Amino acid sequence: MTLSQSHAQALDAADPLASYRDRFIITDPTLVYVDGNSLGRLTHTSQERVQAVLNEEWGDWLIRGWNRGWYEAPQRLGDKIGALIGAAEGQVIAGDSTSVNLFKLATAALRARPGRTKIVSDRLNFPSDLYILQGCVDLLGNQHTLHLIGNPDDVTVPLETILDAIDETTALVSLSHVTFKSGFMYDMAAITAHAHAKGALVLWDLSHAVGAVEVELDDCKADLAVGCTYKYLNGGPGAPAFLYVNKNLQEELRSPIWGWFGQDNPFAFDLHYSPAPGIARFQVGTPPTLSLLAIEPAVEMLNEVGMAAVRRKSVLLGDYLISLYDEFLAPLGFTLGSPRDATVRGSHVSFRHPEGYRINRALIDEMGVLPDFRAPDNLRLGLTPLYTTFGELWEMTQRIVQVMEKEIYLKYSDERTAVT
Amino acid sequence: MTLSQSHAQALDAADPLASYRDRFIITDPTLVYVDGNSLGRLTHTSQERVQAVLNEEWGDWLIRGWNRGWYEAPQRLGDKIGALIGAAEGQVIAGDSTSVNLFKLATAALRARPGRTKIVSDRLNFPSDLYILQGCVDLLGNQHTLHLIGNPDDVTVPLETILDAIDETTALVSLSHVTFKSGFMYDMAAITAHAHAKGALVLWDLSHAVGAVEVELDDCKADLAVGCTYKYLNGGPGAPAFLYVNKNLQEELRSPIWGWFGQDNPFAFDLHYSPAPGIARFQVGTPPTLSLLAIEPAVEMLNEVGMAAVRRKSVLLGDYLISLYDEFLAPLGFTLGSPRDATVRGSHVSFRHPEGYRINRALIDEMGVLPDFRAPDNLRLGLTPLYTTFGELWEMTQRIVQVMEKEIYLKYSDERTAVT
Numbered sequence A, B: 001m002t003l004s005q006s007h008a009q010a011l012d013a014a015d016p017l018a019s020y021r022d023r024f025i026i027t028d029p030t031l032v033y034v035d036g037n038s039l040g041r042l043t044h045t046s047q048e049r050v051q052a053v054l055n056e057e058w059g060d061w062l063i064r065g066w067n068r069g070w071y072e073a074p075q076r077l078g079d080k081i082g083a084l085i086g087a088a089e090g091q092v093i094a095g096d097s098t099s100v101n102l103f104k105l106a107t108a109a110l111r112a113r114p115g116r117t118k119i120v121s122d123r124l125n126f127p128s129d130l131y132i133l134q135g136c137v138d139l140l141g142n143q144h145t146l147h148l149i150g151n152p153d154d155v156t157v158p159l160e161t162i163l164d165a166i167d168e169t170t171a172l173v174s175l176s177h178v179t180f181k182s183g184f185m186y187d188m189a190a191i192t193a194h195a196h197a198k199g200a201l202v203l204w205d206l207s208h209a210v211g212a213v214e215v216e217l218d219d220c221k222a223d224l225a226v227g228c229t230y231k232y233l234n235g236g237p238g239a240p241a242f243l244y245v246n247k248n249l250q251e252e253l254r255s256p257i258w259g260w261f262g263q264d265n266p267f268a269f270d271l272h273y274s275p276a277p278g279i280a281r282f283q284v285g286t287p288p289t290l291s292l293l294a295i296e297p298a299v300e301m302l303n304e305v306g307m308a309a310v311r312r313k314s315v316l317l318g319d320y321l322i323s324l325y326d327e328f329l330a331p332l333g334f335t336l337g338s339p340r341d342a343t344v345r346g347s348h349v350s351f352r353h354p355e356g357y358r359i360n361r362a363l364i365d366e367m368g369v370l371p372d373f374r375a376p377d378n379l380r381l382g383l384t385p386l387y388t389t390f391g392e393l394w395e396m397t398q399r400i401v402q403v404m405e406k407e408i409y410l411k412y413s414d415e416r417t418a419v420t
Helices: A005-013 A018-023 A044-067 A073-084 A098-111 A127-139 A159-165 A188-198 A278-282 A289-305 A307-332 A356-366 A390-405 B005-013 B018-023 B044-067 B073-084 B098-111 B127-139 B159-165 B188-197 B278-282 B289-305 B307-332 B356-366 B390-405
Strands: A092-094 A118-122 A145-149 A170-176 A201-205 A224-227 A242-245 A348-352 A372-374 A378-382 B092-094 B118-122 B145-149 B170-176 B201-205 B224-227 B242-245 B348-352 B372-374 B378-382
Touching: A005 A307, A005 A390, A018 A289, A044 A289, A044 B044, A073 A092, A073 A242, A073 A278, A073 A289, A092 A278, A098 A127, A098 A170, A098 A201, A098 A224, A098 A242, A098 A278, A118 A127, A118 A159, A127 A145, A127 A170, A145 A159, A159 A170, A159 A188, A170 A188, A188 A201, A242 A278, A289 A307, A289 B289, A307 A348, A307 A390, A356 A372, A356 A378, A356 A390, B005 B307, B005 B390, B018 B289, B044 B289, B073 B092, B073 B242, B073 B278, B073 B289, B092 B278, B098 B127, B098 B170, B098 B201, B098 B224, B098 B242, B098 B278, B118 B127, B118 B159, B127 B145, B127 B170, B145 B159, B159 B170, B159 B188, B170 B188, B188 B201, B242 B278, B289 B307, B307 B348, B307 B390, B356 B372, B356 B378, B356 B390
Parallel strands: A118 A145, A118 A170, A170 A201, A201 A224, B118 B145, B118 B170, B170 B201, B201 B224
Antiparallel strands: A092 A242, A224 A242, A348 A378, A372 A378, B092 B242, B224 B242, B348 B378, B372 B378
16 A cells, blocks of 8 residues: 555554543644653543542541552552563562662672672663663672673664673673664563573663563563653653562562661561562652552553553554655655664664754654654654554654755754753 | 630631641641641642643643753752751752662762761661661671660650760761651751761751751751651652752762763763762652652742741640640650650650550541551651641640540550551
């Protein structure tokens, strides 16, 4: 079929998940929002939940809320997130930020593998993860070396490159399962098996994977994972993150931050810390309840749909967007900054262009398209299967074509002032 | 004047802050809420703000919110909290939990005083703070000793006891400015001066002090502080905490958690961490924005009133409550678990009774009073000057008398099942 608006409409008409778009609050239906990989949209159920937490819970229950569901929320939500990433109950807990969780688990892992001095990661990783690892090396007395493979602008990484970097001196492998720029997806099962054969632990950052692709932590015998909830889980700006510790490691590992929510019996007020059994020991302090409870309805919705169906549509959206790129954008000087092969691609696609920054500004400021820009030249487009439509991708492509053909981007400065 | 209901009403009529009670959502006017030191009430302005953040900001602005005030919120709110605790701008930042902040600052302080092996704290401290310090000792290789003075049930601590514990081997003194059980308030200026004379750093936990008493961090030449926002700041359940680092120490200290929000230029995506100048370097990851922005209106209200006026009423409330105790409760077997001298007392008062746990349950379940219980025998009563009335304290006392005279508490089990 030839690419056309009616073809896009036909794809939407055939989409079994099309009705889920109505679950989201969409104030401006003409806006093409392709930044759900940075901040997911607000659902009606999350909106209602937060209002209930404000008015009925905090406002009326007051302190009694802790006995009426708040206290259990981190584990309850953790299990629901776990169901999206192949983790059986009791292995995921919500709270803190992704970076704090990465710090806790990386430090715990390095201390559990004394004598091993190598940490393996890559330059495609989100820099925030590398900062945390650099901090761990410094904190633990510079006994470890952070070994980075690849380059920041690589689109993919050959499996053997990462496998070859893992050896008998490796304590920890820390990677983003789906990389933030190109959307390349690592082979979790193969890397985990190889790392285990060498005696190393693996810590996955699932921030761009959870809610976007099918993840099978338990089946892969994964050790550790962290991830964020404000992208494909639609949890709200800066919503608390989560962490996963495989049941087999929960007794062996100890968080470096001895928090009272991770204490065996926090309300006994013992003077000496004794870690709680199970995943709770990786908690620290009181979680931000408004932000935490906002996440739950959207996660329940994803569980209702099931990640297999979400992933099916994500792949269709990605393949369709790349076909639009081939037809309309490649001739205008864009290059593909993401894998063409859907089996190694997450749910976002980057198009590279030397004028990417100015093109992104023009799209945001006057074309009703909200992507984001990632240096040096990536226009990054997030595909969120429950609300992104084929029609939107068609329309967005036509708007990008306009920006290029009418040279609209030329009036924008290349000075990088915006926060995001 | 004799204690009576009409006397209490006269005190309320003479209260210059009485009208502030209307700023709070009070769904049940018969409920005597004396647990604002655990979770403050919801203000109308915070309710409106969260609804705006949901509907107009997250719902409509989407990712653009980061360019429209979200990104600056931790420092903006930090400065407003700073104004309540005598901290000039650029020294306070909001985010993370109190425990995570304590971990960051305690670890940074210990690493900045190499060779010194003693950490001084007390057994009156909130156990969560002791857990964090125990974890720091473990993480840094058990080179430090945690030296604890006093006993958990002490009501006060003589100044010389804490001063004597601080010597030339002391790296860090870490205390709650107002202790969580008795409400005893330490002399911040004297302890800080003595610690500095010995070459030690001091880290204050202001959780039960901020919004409750006048704190003058800069005037005391304080080094470090942390605190929580869900008590007297009315920030909401588990609302993000804050930390203070004196300007003179900001360059010297380095957070052990190298977070991207503490990076010099987070959106440049450099692969190597370089700490931001100033207080921002003590941030870690993306803060939970719903919970964070909910705090700001209530903090603005406290700044509008001013801590001197808040403290004046707090002292009047506390002295009045103790006069009710003398008249009605001491004869029923209660003892005073807080300092009688208002100059060393925060804004909560504890009454001790061997049946404290069951009395607390009876008050909550059938008497319309919400205090809290702190083992072994403390009925803890929080006085929040902007919404606690003298009439409520009169009424509450009569209800406690009823519980005792009718032996209502006897039907409650002593088994400690509730979370709080």
